[in-house]
Amino acid sequence: MYEEPYRWIEAVANRRTYLDDQFTQGNPLIGLSFTQGILLLTFNRGTDKIYEVYDRIALGGMGHPADLEKLRYTLLDMAHVEGFQRSPSDVTASRLMKNGLAPVIKQAFEEIFKAPYITKILLAEVGPTQDRDHLFSINYDGMFEEQREFGVLAASSSIRETLAKEWKVQGHPSSLQAALEVSLRLWGISSLLQTDTPSSDEEEKEADSSPTTSVSTIPDDEAIASRIRETLSKETLECVLLDRENGKMETYRSLSQAELQPLIPQYFEPAT
Amino acid sequence: MGSQGDFIQVLQEQGYPLENLFPSANGSGVSRHPEVTQGTTVFAMKYADGVLVAGDRRATAGNVVMYDRTDKVLEIDRFSVMAIAGVPATAFEMARVLEHSFKYYRRSQLQDLSFEGKLRALSTLLKNNAPAALAGTGTVVPVFAGYDVLEGCGKIFFYDILGAEFEAVEYAVSGSGSSTIRGILFYMNRWGNSPISGLNEEDALIFVLRLMTSAAEFDSATGGVDAQAQLYPIVKRISAEGVRTIPADRLKTLFTEKVLNDV
Numbered sequence: 001m002y003e004e005p006y007r008w009i010e011a012v013a014n015r016r017t018y019l020d021d022q023f024t025q026g027n028p029l030i031g032l033s034f035t036q037g038i039l040l041l042t043f044n045r046g047t048d049k050i051y052e053v054y055d056r057i058a059l060g061g062m063g064h065p066a067d068l069e070k071l072r073y074t075l076l077d078m079a080h081v082e083g084f085q086r087s088p089s090d091v092t093a094s095r096l097m098k099n100g101l102a103p104v105i106k107q108a109f110e111e112i113f114k115a116p117y118i119t120k121i122l123l124a125e126v127g128p129t130q131d132r133d134h135l136f137s138i139n140y141d142g143m144f145e146e147q148r149e150f151g152v153l154a155a156s157s158s159i160r161e162t163l164a165k166e167w168k169v170q171g172h173p174s175s176l177q178a179a180l181e182v183s184l185r186l187w188g189i190s191s192l193l194q195t196d197t198p199s200s201d202e203e204e205k206e207a208d209s210s211p212t213t214s215v216s217t218i219p220d221d222e223a224i225a226s227r228i229r230e231t232l233s234k235e236t237l238e239c240v241l242l243d244r245e246n247g248k249m250e251t252y253r254s255l256s257q258a259e260l261q262p263l264i265p266q267y268f269e270p271a272t
Numbered sequence: 273m274g275s276q277g278d279f280i281q282v283l284q285e286q287g288y289p290l291e292n293l294f295p296s297a298n299g300s301g302v303s304r305h306p307e308v309t310q311g312t313t314v315f316a317m318k319y320a321d322g323v324l325v326a327g328d329r330r331a332t333a334g335n336v337v338m339y340d341r342t343d344k345v346l347e348i349d350r351f352s353v354m355a356i357a358g359v360p361a362t363a364f365e366m367a368r369v370l371e372h373s374f375k376y377y378r379r380s381q382l383q384d385l386s387f388e389g390k391l392r393a394l395s396t397l398l399k400n401n402a403p404a405a406l407a408g409t410g411t412v413v414p415v416f417a418g419y420d421v422l423e424g425c426g427k428i429f430f431y432d433i434l435g436a437e438f439e440a441v442e443y444a445v446s447g448s449g450s451s452t453i454r455g456i457l458f459y460m461n462r463w464g465n466s467p468i469s470g471l472n473e474e475d476a477l478i479f480v481l482r483l484m485t486s487a488a489e490f491d492s493a494t495g496g497v498d499a500q501a502q503l504y505p506i507v508k509r510i511s512a513e514g515v516r517t518i519p520a521d522r523l524k525t526l527f528t529e530k531v532l533n534d535v
Binding site: 048051052053054055073076077080081083084085250 | 279282283285286288350368369372375376379380382
């Protein structure tokens, strides 16, 4: 029944609606480059969302854990075989994304008789200097983008746009503490916009009618702070630093709660 | 997909010819005279703060000195070191396989491979390499030392060419210069002023430099210390903080003060 082109397009569109809906419950993920390295941040409800891929590369995921796990293995296999046969410096996020991840995700999305990957992935690669940092984010349909300083996984493209604009306003953090504050704020905005959005269907209609003006307004500071506090009390803050100052081999470092707490004490105190 | 965290299996699935890793002895039939080419001196010993692993830097082919700046003490990961004696091509390849195997295991299984697991991995590589070792074209006799995070102590293991592993209580030696220093180690450990395991870092390092000098005295394939050429052995220290290379400057000072001018 899908032989006709129209049916196929219709099926793919249905798939988008289904997938968009799946991500409304997901946790946004922020990745940003600053002087010391790249910070990846999200919250989780038990299953980790950020993983080490190779010496200078990490991934952050949003969506179904089983799908994320499968794609994580694809990346690990590719990276380690490449690093072994050639050199660790030949393993780049760019090639992992373009040759490894994108074709696999796109194919799964378009093969309408099979299940798509319910996942969005951010790949971060820390360079020896900040201008050689790379962040790649890929959507469930295989579309990916490359950014130098800021990457985000969010429920919808309009939220992504809002966050990208907000990031420009926030400026460039020059310390881990500043990077942590900016990322948390962006996460909070993303989380609020995601739950405030009425439903994916309506949003899609809005986006269809006025694709350029779909940027949402930024919630006020107090709402953002209370969302962060509320989430901190229920879920685990997951932070990974790709530390460029830590030598070539082991840049990946998971930041413990004890390390995080003194850097952002305001969110750990009960709201007054 | 290497869901068990086995990197060699992944290589195999990706079509990497495993003969590259484990060359067989075919062609020449049964080995005629396994010529043991392991002109070198490497050793590891326990001292008060952990384990020291040292290796000279000479690479030889027959009676020719090929190279004088070889690194035979290879860091495999944050907590383990392999010191190699034998055919360099095979030994370096084994080190590369181990390094990637441990990295792959840690990242895919989200936990570090245990120290015993690491030992097994090297043992397996040696076992698979047995045909080449017996043919004399790929002999490797390594010393493997590391910090066992689970048990909280440094450990030293040595191997034969077929992959049997033996734990060393105090020290382990390998290479053509090892017979010289083995005797010294035994003597000093038993009748010296203090057992080797009681030495502080400075005394242990002085001991290492003196041992290397002794090995070079009697073994032409061991480079020893060449102060004129600023050539010092590679010495690595393993402790709970991980592996650290002893800087050449420190070795230089100790060598000048305590080896050359302290006779």
